[in-house]
Each structure stands twice: as C-alpha cells, then as structure tokens.
Amino acid sequence: MTDMGQPLFDDAAGPLVRPYAVTRGRTMGAGxxxxxxxxxxxxxxxxxxxxxxxxxxxxxxxxxxxxxxxxVSAHLNLPLAVTKILVGDLITEGLLNFRSPATSDFDNGIAVSDDLNILQAVLAGIRKL
Known part of the structure; x- marks a missing residue:
C-alpha cells in the first residue's frame, strides 16, 4: 500500500495502473x-x-x-494504442476536433503523386546525373 501523497509508480516497475485499466479493458477506439x-x-x-x-x-x-x-502519447507516457482510444473518446464527446494527415495513394507500396510536374522535375534531375 502507498501512503497518501506518494506516487502510484515505481521507477523500476513502471506505473501500477496498467494500460488496459486506463481504457477500461477496451482495445478498440470509438471508430x-x-x-x-x-x-x-x-x-x-x-x-x-x-x-x-x-x-x-x-x-x-x-x-x-x-x-x-x-x-499526446509521449506527454502522457502511455502506449500509442491507449492514447488513440482516449483521444477517440474525447472526439466522440465533442471535446476535441481532429484532422487526419494527408494520405497518398499507394501502388505496390510506392506512393503515387497526383502532381505530374513533380514527377517530371524528379525525372529531369535524374537525367542530369
């Protein structure tokens, strides 16, 4: 047992409250x-x-x-999966807004750019080498 005012963690053992307890046993977020x-x-x-x-x-x-x-995960010192669940809860409650990063289309694991000018500039640079 810990005395009042003492932290609930041990540097060697880590936090005494396990991640599944923080998420109330959930492994999936709010969608x-x-x-x-x-x-x-x-x-x-x-x-x-x-x-x-x-x-x-x-x-x-x-x-x-x-x-x-x-x-957020780094500041809380929690695993990323746990943080995603907690953040998802707050988004569902209307407390947080979110913006997902821009996505690229992938073709066989290689990102495909929609901007043909960038591809042409890269090709021109390679030809100069």
Whole structure:
C-alpha cells in the first residue's frame, strides 16, 4: 500500500495502473481512424468533461494547442494504442476536433503523386546525373 501523497509508480516497475485499466479493458477506439500523425485540438468552448480519469483532463489541457496523437502519447507516457482510444473518446464527446494527415495513394507500396510536374522535375534531375 502507498501512503497518501506518494506516487502510484515505481521507477523500476513502471506505473501500477496498467494500460488496459486506463481504457477500461477496451482495445478498440470509438471508430475514428486516428493515425499517429493525426492532429487534435480542444474545442472552445467545449462541453463539460464527463470523464473523471486524470488522463482525459490532461489530454484536454495538452490539446489547447494542436498536438499530434504521437505527441499526446509521449506527454502522457502511455502506449500509442491507449492514447488513440482516449483521444477517440474525447472526439466522440465533442471535446476535441481532429484532422487526419494527408494520405497518398499507394501502388505496390510506392506512393503515387497526383502532381505530374513533380514527377517530371524528379525525372529531369535524374537525367542530369
């Protein structure tokens, strides 16, 4: 047992609250396609935070300025999968807005650009070599 005021973690053992406890046992998010590069920002004025867990209020505080999901994960010191679930909960509640990164079309694992001018410039540069 810990005394009042002592942290619930041990440097050697890590946090005593396991990630599955933070997400209440969930392994899937609220259906939002969140990438590690997805930007999230707090909605102002936003609805009242209904969650009591400290991770949720910390995410809302961190996202006053736009943050990527990876940055939020690093600040919280939580696995990315856990952070995606928590951020998804806040998006569903209307507390966060999100913008997914621009996607590229892929053909056999190689990104295909829609801008033919860029491809022509690259080809011209290669020919000069």
């Amino acid at each position: 939002h396609e969140l990438d590690m590069l997805t930007l999230v920002v707090t909605v102002t004025p936003g609805p009242r935070l209904r969650y009591l867990e400290p991770e949720y209020s910390e995410i809302v505080r961190l996202c006053r300025d736009a943050q990527s999901v990876a940055e």
